[in-house]
Amino acid sequence: MEPLGILQHAWKTDARLVGMALDGLSDEDLVKRPDDECNPLGWTLWHQCRYEDWVISGIDGQEQVWTAGAWHDKFGVPADPDQLGMRQSLDEVMAFKPTVEHLKGYSEAVREKTLACLQSVSPDDLDREVANPSGGTRTVGEALGILVLDHFHHSGQVTYLRGYLTGKGWFGA
Numbered sequence: 001m002e003p004l005g006i007l008q009h010a011w012k013t014d015a016r017l018v019g020m021a022l023d024g025l026s027d028e029d030l031v032k033r034p035d036d037e038c039n040p041l042g043w044t045l046w047h048q049c050r051y052e053d054w055v056i057s058g059i060d061g062q063e064q065v066w067t068a069g070a071w072h073d074k075f076g077v078p079a080d081p082d083q084l085g086m087r088q089s090l091d092e093v094m095a096f097k098p099t100v101e102h103l104k105g106y107s108e109a110v111r112e113k114t115l116a117c118l119q120s121v122s123p124d125d126l127d128r129e130v131a132n133p134s135g136g137t138r139t140v141g142e143a144l145g146i147l148v149l150d151h152f153h154h155s156g157q158v159t160y161l162r163g164y165l166t167g168k169g170w171f172g173a
Contacts, residue, residue: 004118007148011118014155015111018045019104020171021162027099029165037090041161042098045107046075047085048154051133053110054084055147058130059140060117065109074102084133 001009022045030042039047050066057064064081066072072079075098085093126141138146162170 004121007144008115008118010148011111011114011151014152015107018107018155018158021159022100022104024170025100025162025165027097030098030100030103031094032165034161034164039090039093039157041158041165042103043085043093043096044154044157044161045103046096046098048151048158049103049107049110050084051086051150052114052147054081054133055130055143056110056114056117057081059121059125059143060113062113065106065113069106069109071102071106071109074105082133086133 021041025041027042031040033040053064053066062068067079067081075096077083077096121140121144126139126144128140129137130140130143132138132143159171
């Protein structure tokens, strides 16, 4: 297995786990949260996908899935390619009302693009500079490293929130 193949395998495994976490949830479950100061599961997963979409588009130079697939229309929000769900107020977070269907669809579309991008990244690409959402640049290797960390943190949050909402047993035996 090539080094980037490890990332591809991890992303595929994570996609199955997050898909399982969404199975059986209602759209109303997506906006529930354990405390008034916490982000809900639906927003957390949407933010995770938006950041992944933004980073991967910076690496492969292609349009984001968000706009290319008109996902912004499906979610009922502006097409702003730089709206990643960062630095939003809790009021803004709670105004966002995703559906399970749209979250699954968008996350699957982003994942497909991510896996294709990882398949095409060469060792030389890892030193190429790309934009950083906070400003400035970073290398592709740094961007992928940060994306992996961010992605799996949020997947853990999503699966925790699933357990919080429905209790033990959702993961299976």
